[in-house]
Amino acid sequence: MTTPALSRRLGLGDAVFIGLGSMIGAGVFAAFAPAAGAAGTGLLVGLAIAAVVAFGNATSTAQLAAVHPTSGGVYAYGRAELGPWWGYIAGWGFVVGKIASCAAMALTFAAYAVPPAWQRPVAIAAVVCLGAVNWFGVTRTAQVTRAIVVVVLLALAVAVAASAAASGSSDPLTAGSLWVGGWYGVLQSAGLLFFAFAGYARIATMGEEVRDPARTIPRAIVLAFAGALIVYAAVAVAVLSVLGADGTAASADPIAAAVAASGWTWAEPIVRVGAAAASLGALLALIAGVGRTGFAMARAGDLPSWLAAVHPRWQVPHRAEVAAVLLVIIAVVLVDLRGAIGFSSFGVLLYYLVANIAAYRQRGAARRYPHLLQFVGAIGCVGLGLTLPWQSVVAGVAVVVVGVVYRLLVLLQRGRPDATG
Template sequence: MTAPAPLARRLGTFDAVTIGLGSMLGAGIFVAFTPAAAAAGAGLLIGLALAAVVAFCNATSSAQLAAAYPSSGGTYLYGRERLGPWAGYVAGWGFVVGKTASAAAMAMTFAAYAVPAGWQRPVAMAAVIFLVAVNYHGVTKTAALTRTLVTVVLLVLAVAVAASWGGRGAGLGAVTGSGLLAHGWYGILQSAGLLFFAFAGYARIATMGEEVRDPRRTIPRAIVVALSLIVVIYAVVAVTLLAVLGADGVAASATPLADAVASGPWLWAVPVVQVGAAIAALGALLGLIAGLGRTSLAMARERDLPSYLAAVHPRYRVPHRAEVAVAVVICAVIAVADLRGMIGFSSFGVLVYYLVANLSALTQPPADRRYPRALQLLGVLGCAVLVATLPGESIAWGAAVFAVGIVVRLARLGRDARSGVAG
C-alpha cells in the first residue's frame, strides 16, 4: 500500500501563535461572556481563572505530546499512540463534533454582525465556503489571512476597551456587583466550562503539527505563548464589561462589548466594534476549518472516517477532500442550529478531547516529559469537573452524540471483522 502523502512544513513560531490567537479571539471575546455571566454573575471572573488553569494544564499536555508526535491529528493521534485506538477515536470524535458546532457558531456570529436577520444563515454558509476555498489553496494562505484578521481584531479591542472606560457608567466598584460568590460555586464552575469554549483555539496549533517547521521546538512554544496572551486579553475585557454593564447587563446582552461601547461618548466606535466582531468570528472560523480538516485527515488515514477523506492535494498539500466535507457538515448545522446552544455542546466535546490528552500525557516516559505529572492530573480532574457542571441540555446532547459515534465505530469494526480487514 502506498504511504499517505505528507503535508508541507511551512509554518514558523509566529505563524503558529497567530493561528492560535485567531482561533481563540473570535470565540471568547464576542460570544462566551454572555452565558458565563448568566451562570455565575460577577463570579465569571473566578470561572475565567479556573478555565485558564484547566486550559494551561491541557496546553502543556498538548505541547508535550505534540513534541513527541509531530504529525496531523492532535489528541486523536496521541490517544491512539498512548492509550489505544478507542481512546484516540473518542478524542477525535469529540474534536470533530465539538468544533463543527464551534465553526457553525462562529459563522453565525459573523453573519449576525454583518447582515440583517433574514440574511444571516445564507451569509454564514457563504463565509464557510469562502474560507474553505482559502484553506484549499495552502496553509500559508491560511496563516497570511489570519495575521491580517488578528491585527484588525486587536486594534478593535483596544478601541472598544478605551471607549468603554471613557463612559460615565464605568467604574471598578461595579465589577464585583453583589459579590463574586452570589451565584454559588456550581454557577462558577458552569461559567468556567462555558468560558473554556473560548480557550480551545490552541488546539489548532497541535492539529497542524505536520505543517510546522521544527515542530518539537515550535509547537510547545507557540501553544504556551498564544494561551498566555489570550488570558491577559480576556481578563481585561471581562473586567471592562463588568465595570460598564454589570453582571446582569452582560448576561442580558447578545453583544455585550458593543453595548459597553454604546454606553460611552464614543458612539462612532460602536460600528467599529461590530465590524471587529465580524472579523474576529471569521478569524476563529478560519482556524476551526483548518483544524477540523487536519483531524478528519488523521481519522480517515486510520479508517475511523471514510478513507476517501485521507487525500492530500498534489499541488497545495492540504487535505482538500476533508475540508470540503467539513464545509458541507458545517453548512448543514448552520441551517438548523441555535447560536447559544452550540457553546455548551462544543465545550462538552472539547473537554472530552482534552481529558484524553491529559491521560495520554500521563503515560509518556521520562525522556518525553517536559512538564510535571501534577499538571496532567490537574487537567484530568479539571476537564471532568467542568464537563459535569455544564448545562444539562449540553450534557444530554453531548452524551447522545458520543453514543452515536461509538455505535458508528462498532459497526465499522464489525464489518471489518466479517471481511477479514484489520481494525
C-alpha cells in the same frame, strides 16, 4: 502505496497567530454573554478556573505534540500513547465539538455584521468563503489569520479604552458580587468560557505542517494561550464595568453594546468590524483544524478512507475540508449560538481529557511539565463537563454513543469485533 502527507510550511509566528486567531474570536465575542447568564460577575472567577484547566490542557498538548509531530492532534497522540479507542474518542469529540464551534463562529460573525433576518444566509456564505481560502493552502490560511488578528486587537483596544472612559455601571464589581451565581453557576460559566481557550488545539492539529515541530509547537501553544488570557481578562472587566452582569447576559453583542453605552458611539462600528474579523479568523482556523483531524482519522481507517486525500497542488486535505464545510453549514441551519457553545465545550473537554491522560503516562525524555498539571487538567475537564447546561451534556453523551457504535460497526465489518482495533 505511499501514505498521503502534508508539507511543513509554518514557522513559530504563523503557529502563534493561528492559535490567537482561533481563541480570540471564540472567547471575546461569543462566550461572555452565556457565562454572565450562568454566573453574573462571577464569570471572572469562572474565567480564572477555565484558564487553570486550559493551561493544564495546553501543557499536556504541547508535551504530546513535541513527541508526535503529525496531523490530528490528540487523536494521533491518544492512539500512540493509549491505544486506538482512546484516540478515536478524542478525535470524534474534537470533530463534532469543533463543527459546533464553527457554527458558533459563523453565527457570531453574522450577529455583528448584519441584521437578524440576514444572519443565517450570511453565516453560510462565510463558511463557504473561508473553506475556499483553506483549499488554497495553509500558508494562505496563516497569512489571512495574521491580518485578522491585528485588526481584532486594535478593535479590542478601542473597546477597552471606551469602557475605561465610561462612568461605570450600576452593578459595580465587588468581591461579594463574584459569587451571586453560586458555585454551580461559577463552574458552569467556567465550562462555557473554556470554549474560549480551545484554540491552541489548532496549532497541534496542524503539527504535520509546522517546521521543527518538537520546538515550535510547544512554544507556540504557550505563547498563544498567554496572549489570549491577557486579552480575555481585560475585555471581561471592561464589559462588566459598563453593562453589568445582567446587561452582558442579555446582549447578543456585549462588546459593541458596552462601547455604545460608554458614549463613544463613533467607536461602535470599529468594534463591530473587529468582532466580525475575529469570528472569521476563528472560523478559518477551526475549519482547518476539523479538516486535518478528519484527514488523520480517515488515514488511520476511523473515518471513510476517501477523506484521506491530499490535493496534489495545494497540499491540503481537500476532501476532508469540503466534508467539514458541508457539516458546518448543516449546523448553522439547525443550531443557535448559545447551544452551539455548550455542545462544543462538551466535545472539546472530552478531547482534552484524553490529552491529559496520555500526557500523564509519558515517561523519560518525553516529559516537559509536572504530573500535577495533567492531573489538574483531567479533573478540571470532568468537572467542567458535568456542570455545563444539561442539554449540552445530554447531546454530547448521545453523540459520543453514536460515534462508539459507528466504530464498532466498522470493526465488525472488518472482522475485528474486539476493542483493540
